[in-house]
Amino acid sequence: MAGLTSAERLPCVADGVRHSRRMETIVKVDGGEVWADDTGGDGVPVVLLHPGVADSRAWDRVAPALAERHRVIRYDSRGFGRSASPTTEYSLVADLRAVLDHFGVQRAVLVGSSMGGATAIGLALDEPSRVAALALLVPGVTGYPELESPELTARLGELASAGDMDGLIALSLTVWGAAGTPPDTEAVDLLRTAIPAWPAMYRHRTEDPPAFPRLSELSVPCTLLLGERDLPRVVRCNEAMAAAIPGCRLVRLPDCDHFPTLRAPGTVVDLVAELCAGITEAV
Numbered sequence: 001m002a003g004l005t006s007a008e009r010l011p012c013v014a015d016g017v018r019h020s021r022r023m024e025t026i027v028k029v030d031g032g033e034v035w036a037d038d039t040g041g042d043g044v045p046v047v048l049l050h051p052g053v054a055d056s057r058a059w060d061r062v063a064p065a066l067a068e069r070h071r072v073i074r075y076d077s078r079g080f081g082r083s084a085s086p087t088t089e090y091s092l093v094a095d096l097r098a099v100l101d102h103f104g105v106q107r108a109v110l111v112g113s114s115m116g117g118a119t120a121i122g123l124a125l126d127e128p129s130r131v132a133a134l135a136l137l138v139p140g141v142t143g144y145p146e147l148e149s150p151e152l153t154a155r156l157g158e159l160a161s162a163g164d165m166d167g168l169i170a171l172s173l174t175v176w177g178a179a180g181t182p183p184d185t186e187a188v189d190l191l192r193t194a195i196p197a198w199p200a201m202y203r204h205r206t207e208d209p210p211a212f213p214r215l216s217e218l219s220v221p222c223t224l225l226l227g228e229r230d231l232p233r234v235v236r237c238n239e240a241m242a243a244a245i246p247g248c249r250l251v252r253l254p255d256c257d258h259f260p261t262l263r264a265p266g267t268v269v270d271l272v273a274e275l276c277a278g279i280t281e282a283v
Contacts, residue, residue, distance in 0.1 A: 035056075045070070052201070057190060058261050066269060187259055228252055
């Protein structure tokens with residue numbers, strides 16, 4: 001893919017903080033490839049998993065602050081951002097595993113927003129030894145009843161069939177961006193680039209096994225951020241998830257919707273830093 005570079009990481013130490021040169025690369029996954037970015041550094045990496053309403057730029061307000069103290073890896077899921085669209089069936093959890101393997105990461109703190117939260121939970125259940133902690137931001141989860149709205153899905157489908165991008169963005173802002181202040185240009189930009197990824201994602205993505213009934217099996221430190229201006233069904237799901245995950249810390253933000261990294265980036269940085277502070281084993 002043109003325009004991408006792969007630079008050797010050159011670490012240095014200044015003011016007690018370890019810095020490394022960023023590395024962008026294309027990671028091979030089963031039947032495709034994804035774009036990824038690695039800041040380099042020591043200790044347990046922090047892996048950022050974006051929501052379905054955005055690509056990895058959703059982390060732009062968060063990643064630099066985290067990278068001051070941690071190795072930060074983020075990537076675009078298939079069809080989003082700088083990653084090629086899927087052409088075969090794929091699993092989000094399998095793709096996450098492939099990214100970790102590519103960078104030689106045996107254990108990581110997973111920070112997942114919405115769709116990314118569901119992916120993080122899936123890996124934590126499949127391979128708990130690879131997950132040091134979970135930061136779940138307005139997360140989704142497989143196997144939760146009535147998380148999806150058939151009416152909303154149908155209306156989005158109608159607008160997509162009509163090629164009405166403005167209508168799709170307006171509806172998406174109403175549903176997922178209720179806390180935004182017009183013109184809410186950041187959310188609009190993220191949605192405008194994410195929406196074209198949805199048809200291929202729904203056509204090719206395979207649903208990972210139901211995770212909601214297994215949340216009691218999670219045994220890693222976990223913080224769940226809930227946006228009280230999110231969809232009511234998402235709020236109910238997040239409350240049920242926090243109650244089911246042993247020892248989960250629930251953080252409620254009254255002025256947050258489905259874009260927590262836009263609405264409260266400082267809070268996101270703080271809660272991830274708190275989780276990381278409790279991780280002492282480096283890999």
